[in-house]
Amino acid sequence: MTYHPTIHKTYEEAVLYPKIFQIKENLYAASFFLMKLLPAKFILDNARREGRIRPGNTVAETTSGTFGLALAMLCNHYGYKCILVSDPVLDPLLKNRIESLGAVVDIVKEPAVVGGYQRTRLDRLKQHLRENRESFWPMQYQNQNNPSSYSILAEYLSTVLGRIDCLIGTVGSGGSMCGTSLFLRKVNPDMKVIGIDTTNSILFGQPDGKRLVRGLGNSIMPDILDHTVFDEVHWLTAAETFAATREIHKRHGLFVGATSGAAYQVAKHWSSRHPDMTTVFICPDEGYRYLDNVFHDPWLSSMGLSLCDLPLEPVVATSPDIDMKQWTMIHWNRRTLEQVQTPNPIGAEVVVA
Amino acid sequence: MQKFSLPLVMDGHRHQNERNRSRSKVPRPNIGIGVAMGHHGEVLQGGVDHGEGVKRFLVTLPWPSIKSRAKFFPLQNSDIVTEPEWKLKSRKAAMLTMLFLGIENHGGFLEVTSDATLELGLGSSTSDVVATIRAVAAAFNEELHSHEISEIAVMAEFASDSIMYEEQAVVFCQREGVVLEALENRLPPAFVIGFNTSPNGAGISTVEFPLPAYDWQELGSFRPLLGAIRAAVRMQSVHLLGKVATASSKINQRFLPKPNFDALLDLLGDSGACGLQVAHSGSVAGYMFDSNDSDLAKKISITKRGLSNIGINDVWYFNTVWETQ
Numbered sequence: 252m253t254y255h256p257t258i259h260k261t262y263e264e265a266v267l268y269p270k271i272f273q274i275k276e277n278l279y280a281a282s283f284f285l286m287k288l289l290p291a292k293f294i295l296d297n298a299r300r301e302g303r304i305r306p307g308n309t310v311a312e313t314t315s316g317t318f319g320l321a322l323a324m325l326c327n328h329y330g331y332k333c334i335l336v337s338d339p340v341l342d343p344l345l346k347n348r349i350e351s352l353g354a355v356v357d358i359v360k361e362p363a364v365v366g367g368y369q370r371t372r373l374d375r376l377k378q379h380l381r382e383n384r385e386s387f388w389p390m391q392y393q394n395q396n397n398p399s400s401y402s403i404l405a406e407y408l409s410t411v412l413g414r415i416d417c418l419i420g421t422v423g424s425g426g427s428m429c430g431t432s433l434f435l436r437k438v439n440p441d442m443k444v445i446g447i448d449t450t451n452s453i454l455f456g457q458p459d460g461k462r463l464v465r466g467l468g469n470s471i472m473p474d475i476l477d478h479t480v481f482d483e484v485h486w487l488t489a490a491e492t493f494a495a496t497r498e499i500h501k502r503h504g505l506f507v508g509a510t511s512g513a514a515y516q517v518a519k520h521w522s523s524r525h526p527d528m529t530t531v532f533i534c535p536d537e538g539y540r541y542l543d544n545v546f547h548d549p550w551l552s553s554m555g556l557s558l559c560d561l562p563l564e565p566v567v568a569t570s571p572d573i574d575m576k577q578w579t580m581i582h583w584n585r586r587t588l589e590q591v592q593t594p595n596p597i598g599a600e601v602v603v604a
Numbered sequence: 605m606q607k608f609s610l611p612l613v614m615d616g617h618r619h620q621n622e623r624n625r626s627r628s629k630v631p632r633p634n635i636g637i638g639v640a641m642g643h644h645g646e647v648l649q650g651g652v653d654h655g656e657g658v659k660r661f662l663v664t665l666p667w668p669s670i671k672s673r674a675k676f677f678p679l680q681n682s683d684i685v686t687e688p689e690w691k692l693k694s695r696k697a698a699m700l701t702m703l704f705l706g707i708e709n710h711g712g713f714l715e716v717t718s719d720a721t722l723e724l725g726l727g728s729s730t731s732d733v734v735a736t737i738r739a740v741a742a743a744f745n746e747e748l749h750s751h752e753i754s755e756i757a758v759m760a761e762f763a764s765d766s767i768m769y770e771e772q773a774v775v776f777c778q779r780e781g782v783v784l785e786a787l788e789n790r791l792p793p794a795f796v797i798g799f800n801t802s803p804n805g806a807g808i809s810t811v812e813f814p815l816p817a818y819d820w821q822e823l824g825s826f827r828p829l830l831g832a833i834r835a836a837v838r839m840q841s842v843h844l845l846g847k848v849a850t851a852s853s854k855i856n857q858r859f860l861p862k863p864n865f866d867a868l869l870d871l872l873g874d875s876g877a878c879g880l881q882v883a884h885s886g887s888v889a890g891y892m893f894d895s896n897d898s899d900l901a902k903k904i905s906i907t908k909r910g911l912s913n914i915g916i917n918d919v920w921y922f923n924t925v926w927e928t929q
Contacts, residue, residue, distance in 0.1 A: 399820055414835075414847065434827065
């Protein structure tokens with residue numbers, strides 16, 4: 252066993268890189284404490300270097316997830332004020348934690364008639380930016396520094412694993428999957444990239460709707476999501492995602508969040524069908540936020556979910572605009588969303604990986 | 605003798621030298637001999653920004669069968685006379701080495717020969733310079749560390765490659781002459797088919813060639829390439845090293861384009877080579893192979909024919925393995 256004694260100077264540096272677990276011969280989990288620290292730190296560091304922000308200034312963002320936690324942690328350390336605009340779905344435990352770091356959480360109460368909560372949140376955010384003269388908006392959905400920050404992850408994965416043949420992970424902003432694959436493909440241009448969405452998310456062409464799984468999917472299209480990096484796109488239902496999250500904990504001891512469970516389910520399937528390919532899946536956060544829901548049977552029952560046996564195979568679809576009752580996939584073949592939504596009937600290429 | 609003031613970066617070493625090396629020792633007129641191996645461009649060259657601006661680096665592909673040899677005969681109160689006369693960087697390196705060692709009032713006769721010919725489009729200046737530094741040090745019964753040699757070399761020629769590091773591969777800052785990162789081992793052994801991408805190309809001087817202005821995507825790309833070269837060295841995988849070399853060649857195409865590059869990439873696929881490496885500030889390139897590949901003979905034949913089809917008929921072969929001197 253090799254032993255690397257390391258003393259970290261700051262907490263965020265100690266947890267910036269994922270732990271790499273070998274799940275089986277050709278399958279590795281890259282498990283983060285809080286993946287969003289990577290883009291948040293990169294964005295703030297660059298803004299500071301460019302002179303766009305200095306201690307005492309305000310960082311304001313609209314978020315209901317872990318990007319907000321990452322910003323709150325970093326702002327607290329760097330000496331920035333932090334305002335996070337969110338809506339009532341914000342997990343109250345996460346809210347407590349963010350507020351204990353000194354950040355202000357501003358919850359909008361009413362969804363806008365057009366544009367829902369996203370619209371109201373954006374309007375409120377702009378109000379804060381106007382009121383705080385010297386303020387900085389990280390813009391995680393539009394900022395090129397979000398995908399760019401994942402060159403750091405690509406370097407880490409390459410150092411530890413060498414050549415990587417397949418990268419699997421969930422998509423929310425597109426930052427982690429688009430950024431990591433852009434950079435890893437410089438080493439291995441043939442690397443397969445598999446994105447995972449949840450049903451009722453518009454990211455890959457599903458109709459918008461109520462979603463139970465947090466941390467992936469979206470109701471608005473992030474500018475930084477590049478659909479053409481994906482070879483396959485999979486959708487999992489909430490029940491399947493939660494069952495897989497419980498399974499990776501029980502079988503491998505990895506106590507991770509629901510997005511990690513979704514990635515695990517697809518990665519298990521892919522890696523067993525491609526035993527010669529080194530496959531990595533990304534686990535973006537730990538399981539603590541999910542103790543009173545995904546890991547809590549009465550909550551699952553109250554949502555009408557039962558942890559059924561997971562399907563062994565996805566249903567293979569050709570269009571994303573269908574009612575998905577179970578795990579479904581499309582051979583995306585690095586096409587744009589438009590190309591997938593309006594396939595050319597004559598030249599339609601079906602490539603089965 | 606021309607007066608040199610030592611740059612600040614060397615001060616630490618100079619003090620150390622003054623402590624450790626006897627300056628009172630009167631050097632006996634002793635012919636010093638130095639040898640250095642050549643290189644065949646790089647497997648990786650780029651930049652990385654860790655928050656303090658872009659640091660330029662390269663990882664040299666050694667060409668052990670090509671050597672520079674230097675002989676130095678020190679003479680008191682003499683100028684340095686160099687043979688051939690035009691090897692001015694070697695002359696400067698000899699002066700700097702004596703200055704570094706604290707030797708005063710000496711010059712001498714310096715003879716430098718190199719296997720690398722200018723027709724290869726491949727400068728041998730770093731090899732000449734390193735051989736010279738070793739020869740001068742030997743003449744005064746001194747032995748210099750690789751990091752001392754690299755600092756002197758960079759002062760003699762502004763930018764250098766890293767062939768003075770023979771024990772292990774290094775990620776080398778060619779402008780500062782310092783090691784950014786020492787890799788765990790030597791590069792994995794490769795069999796290389798080398799050629800000149802522009803048959804009349806005499807190579808481009810590293811000094812004249814402007815620093816590439818890498819964009820954010822290129823800068824980001826060098827991170828996983830550094831990661832992959834660490835893994836390639838640790839795993840001794842020439843296959844992975846080849847992928848790094850190919851990627852670096854592709855990025856460099858925007859800054860110092862090689863003629864027929866697309867055809868060269870096609871041939872990479874057809875030949876079954878592990879990678880295509882280039883001299884990032886020169887005109888040579890090489891296909892890298894796994895020397896243990898049982899199909900190597902066939903692959904060499906395909907490569908040679910493919911190169912001939914695009915008008916490249918002069919090729920050379922070498923292994924990147926060497927014995928420590």
